[in-house]
Amino acid sequence: MGAHDEVGRTVISTSIDRLALGVHDGAAFVGRFFKEVARPPYHLREIIHQCYEVGYRTLPLITLTGLITGIVFTKQSRPSLAAFGATSWLPSLITIALIRSLAPLITALICAGKVGSSIGAELGSMKVTEQVEAMEVSAINPFKYLVVTRTLATTLMVPALTLYCGVVGLFGSFLNVRGNEAASLASFLKSGFSTIGFLDLGSSVVKAAVYGFSVGIIACYHGLRATSGTQGVGRAATASVVMSMFVIFVEEVLIVQVNVWLRGYGL
Amino acid sequence: MSPPPQRQAVIVGVFTTIAIAILIGGILTIGDLNDTFTRKVQVSAVFDEVGGLQRGDNIWFSGVKVGVVTELRFQGDAQVVVEMKVDEAATEFIARDCQARVSSDGLIGSRIVVLYGGSAEAPRLEEGDELEVGVALSTDDIMRVFQENNENLLAITTDLKGISGDLAKGRGTLGRLLEDELMSTQVAETVTSLSLASEEARTMGASMSSFAGKLNREGTLPGDLVNDTTSYAALTRTVTSLEQAGARASTMVDGLATAVDDPLSPLGTLLRDRAAGADLKQTLEQVNQGSALLSEDLEALQHTFPLKGYFRRQARKAEKAEKAEKSKKSDETP
Incomplete structure (x- = not known):
């Protein structure tokens, strides 16, 4: 749909009209997802396949990124704490940073780059090659088969990858702390986990699920809106990544505010 | 190339199980550390x-x-x-x-x-x-103590500043010591004298050590006293006997003093009673006179019969013995 009314005139301005229509289309797309997700058929095999693609295939990248993040963040934080003679606080600092923010954010951004672009390009190429229309002709609901399965897979797998990233990141941090302070793993974990609560862990998982949903739904949205042949496929993949990352950061700000609000109630 | 759906399902299942295990482990760890599951x-x-x-x-x-x-x-x-x-x-x-x-x-x-x-x-x-x-004890209290310490430190450094200024200007004993060349020379001489004295003390110590070594030699009195247990025991006994004798002498002197002080005792009477002394003096004079008379009587008795012959024989024997002695001495003389 273009940025014009029924007779082709601009309502406010071209860009504002396009943004408003994009928000409307996006909201309708999300609304349709929640309508379709509860209705059978559930395409369980396709969901598992997408979980495999999103979760298992991203695992090596998450492992490497998480480990490096843990090591580098610890290494960079050490001088600041050492200035106060507080290097014993490193495990607490790293655990808070990783569990509350870094692990979900890094995982979501990597998934946005790898999975989002993949989904955008895949659905985009299906769209421009009219495979989506072919599915409709074959009495298969393409939204159900393509969008719901992929979005569910990202929504489920990003939290799992986040937990995994947190563990690997803490292990990387422990390697650095162990190399400098000769601390044991037990004392490292005890020191680290004593400063976080259920709210931190719970919000981290919920946050990751929200990020995963955003990555999946945005990638599917841009993929199914691809036009103009192979160029459109490329644009869909790029738009998926850019929009996913933007939305992830916006959601991060909002969720942190909610967290602070909940913390004020002693949670 | 994706693996078959069956294998994908297993991999996803394992992956999800591990993630859930991590989540449960995190919950339990946090709960344990925060004592969430203990009664309060x-x-x-x-x-x-x-x-x-x-x-x-x-x-x-x-x-x-x-x-x-x-x-x-x-x-x-x-x-x-x-x-x-x-x-x-x-x-x-x-x-x-x-x-x-x-x-x-x-x-x-x-x-x-x-x-x-x-x-x-x-x-x-x-x-x-x-x-x-x-x-x-609040942070303010701690800061107040720090402030007091700072003030004390300032006072101390101010005093030190004055002292160092006086030192630099040659005031006071230490200042003069630092600035006065004469005093420093005297101090140097004193130190030299002390050094010589210590050297002499060292030499004396060596001599004392040598002397002590000689005293400790076997056969000498100090050596025997130090090393010979028999001599030491005998000396101990002698000292003990001397102490006992001294004690007895002391007792006797005490008795004599008591007797002297007692005017009724014989010695007290002799020493203190003037009349008894005069009587005793008179008695002694009479004894002297009696003995003189007795000597005259005995002299007269020698010239009377029958004792006269006896004394003549005795005189001749003595004369003969004297002559024999003289002749013997003349024979021995070359």
């Missing part, structure tokens, strides 16, 4: 000032974390009620009359509530108890 007792304390204490801060008893702060609220005249949850297992060791104060778990650490004191006879902490509040 709710107590409170009313503070005038809590110094930044927050909900979730720890409660320590004897340096051990026994609970957390659950709520802070104002009450009455700007006082702060701090609600705390203390582990039920720890209340067995915490007396109801213990005190609570706000402290810190390090110089820049988090705020904590410290429970301390309490008598052994008092009942144990129970649900709903309100704890007494102890005096806490």
Whole structure:
């Protein structure tokens, strides 16, 4: 749909009209997802396949990124704490940073780059090659088969990858702390986990699920809106990544505010 | 190339299971460290000032974390009620009359509530108890002590500055020592003299050591005294005998003194009674006169018969013996 009314005139301005229509289309797309997700058929095999693609295939990248993040963040934080003679606080600092923010954010951004672009390009190429229309002709609901399965897979797998990233990141941090302070793993974990609560862990998982949903739904949205042949496929993949990352950061700000609000109630 | 759907399902299942295990492990670890799954007792304390204490801060008893702060609220005249949850297992060791104060778990650490004191006879902490509040050393107090220390330090450095100034200007004994060349020369000479004296003392010590070595040689009196146990025992016995003799002499002298002091004793009478002395003198004169008369009588008796012959024979024997002695001496002389 273009940025014009029924007779082709601009309502406010071209860009504002396009943004408003994009928000409307996006909201309708999300609304349709929640309508379709509860209705059978559930395409369980396709969901598992997408979980495999999103979760298992991203695992090596998450492992490497998480480990490096843990090591580098610890290494960079050490001088600041050492200035106060507080290097014993490193495990607490790293655990808070990783569990509350870094692990979900890094995982979501990597998934946005790898999975989002993949989904955008895949659905985009299906769209421009009219495979989506072919599915409709074959009495298969393409939204159900393509969008719901992929979005569910990202929504489920990003939290799992986040937990995994947190563990690997803490292990990387422990390697650095162990190399400098000769601390044991037990004392490292005890020191680290004593400063976080259920709210931190719970919000981290919920946050990751929200990020995963955003990555999946945005990638599917841009993929199914691809036009103009192979160029459109490329644009869909790029738009998926850019929009996913933007939305992830916006959601991060909002969720942190909610967290602070909940913390004020002693949670 | 993707693996078959069956294998994908297994991999996704394992992956999801591991993620759930990590989540459960995290929940249990956090629950364990925060004592979420242990039974707790709710107590409170009313503070005038809590110094930044927050909900979730720890409660320590004897340096051990026994609970957390659950709520802070104002009450009455700007006082702060701090609600705390203390582990039920720890209340067995915490007396109801213990005190609570706000402290810190390090110089820049988090705020904590410290429970301390309490008598052994008092009942144990129970649900709903309100704890007494102890005096806490706030950061302001610490800074005040630091400020006093700074002032003291300033006074000390000011004094040191004056002393060093006097030293530099040659005032005072130390200043003159540093600045006065004559005094420094005298000090150097004194040190030289001390050095010589110590050298002589060392030499004397060596001589004393040599002398002591000689004294310790076998066969000498000191050596025997030091080394020969027989001589030492004999000497000990002699000294003991001397002491006993001295004691007896002392006793005798004491007896004599007593006798002298007693005018009725013979010696006292002799020494103190003038009449008895005069009588004794007269008696002695009479004895002398008697003995003179007796000598004249005996002289006369020698010239009377029958004793006259005897004394003549005795005189001849003595004359013969004298002559024999003289002739013997003349024969021996060359």
